Amino acid sequence: MTTLQEARRRLQLHAPATRIATTADPGALSYYLVGGATLLLLVIGVVMVLSASTITSIRLNDGNPYANFLSQGQFVLIGLPILVLASRLPVAAYRRLAWPAFLGSLILQALVFTPLGVTVGGNRNWIEVPGLGQNLQPSEFMKIGLALWLGLMIGRRGVDLDDWRQVLPVLAGGGAAVGLVMAGNDMGTALVLVMLVAGALFIAGLPVWWFGAGGLVGVVGVVALIVAYPSRVRRIMHFLGMGGDDPTGTGYQSDHGLWGLGTGGITGVGLGASREKWAYLPEAHNDFIFAILGEELGLLGTLLVLVLFGVLAFGLLRMMRRHPDPFVTVTTAAVTCWIIGQALVNIGVVIGLLPVMGLPLPLVSAGGSAMISTLLALGIMLAFARSEPGARAALSVSSSAVRRSLAVVGGRLRGGSRG
Helix, strand or coil, X not given: CCHHHHHHHHHHCCCCCCCCCECCECCCHXXXXXXXXXXXXXXXXXXXXXXXXXXXXXXXXXXXXXXXXXXXXXXHHHHHHHHHXXXXXXXXXXXXXXXXXXXXXXXXXXXXXXXXEEEECCEEEEXXXXXXXXXXXXXXXXXXXXXXXXXXXXXXXXXXXXXXXXXXXXXXXXXXXXXXXXXXXXXXXXXXXXXXHHHXXXXXXXXXXXXXXXXXXXXXXXXXXXXXXXHHHHHHHHHCCCCCCCCCCCCHHHHHHHHHHHHHCCCCCCCCCCCCCCCCCXXXXXXXXXXXXXXXXXXXXXXXXXXXXXXXXXXXXXXXXHCCCHHHHHHHHHHHHHHHHHHHHHHHHHCCCCCCCCCCCCCCCCCHHHHHHHHHHHHHHHHHHHCCCCHHHHHHHHHHHHHHHHHHHHHHHHHHHHC
């Protein structure tokens, strides 16, 4: 039986018997891998945003070097309680929320074409939140709604992905999400949504010929969208080495990103000592923060980030393999392709393997909507990991052990104070 056939058979089965966790296959490992990698990447991100944004903050915020860092810190402080709350909800709650979340995200995205819409860098992909002085990026939350909806639609009992009549509604929903984002001229986010949909359909066992046909249509569409905008044409021409030698033109950002990485060497120039962040590298604390990380922390710092994303991916893939609920499996596949895929695209852009697309590095780059939506999505993944076979019992044992240890330490401290 092939992998795709096995995936299809597994998704069509209804709630296989729960397995008991063993020493060789600890039930809570996925939970700890996903949670640990998330927190470590978040810590690295906060530190690097502080380092990369100080000069820009001084220049744009009346000499305050911490303005961007404090703003990012607020979003992290908002996102962490959301992650914790999301990790405590049962899987059934997310199944019930799938349709409202998806429809709500479509409506929210449509608001960018109303007077509330805001255009940034040629992309109309934000809405102004009255009274808060902040812009919201609806497409970031659409990723969550779309992932949950795909999990519900594809993970239904008896769904047959060999029947094109059952595949078309899924493609129509995904196409509506991608189309709304593309209408706002945000090609990078649209690419992430396509990866998200493709990942969900692949893990569900969609026949390979669908991906071949979709790839051909996608190539034609991408070429048409590139040709329609001269700025994209210049960007692609520079990436292909056909844009001429103009270090101050289209290739300015890419060149400075590579120079920053090259300057860092093995161990880096030291945290806070970047030269490129002195207004040489645009979006140093956002889309190109990986270049500043490489400059200040060197090859070792960049490898650490790659390893952490690898650990996160392994934890998510492990959960997809072990969890008996098709809804969880498909939703996790979609979120994995979103977060890990976006991270690989961002890093690929910075190291010159891909043209500039304007995508942040999840959990590391500055950005309010992206940070909160990513933490929410990972909170949902932690909730799924808690419902993995054997996970709840393993987490209960770990919690009891921690409480006993704290009680022992507390008793010794009290005894010592009396003595």
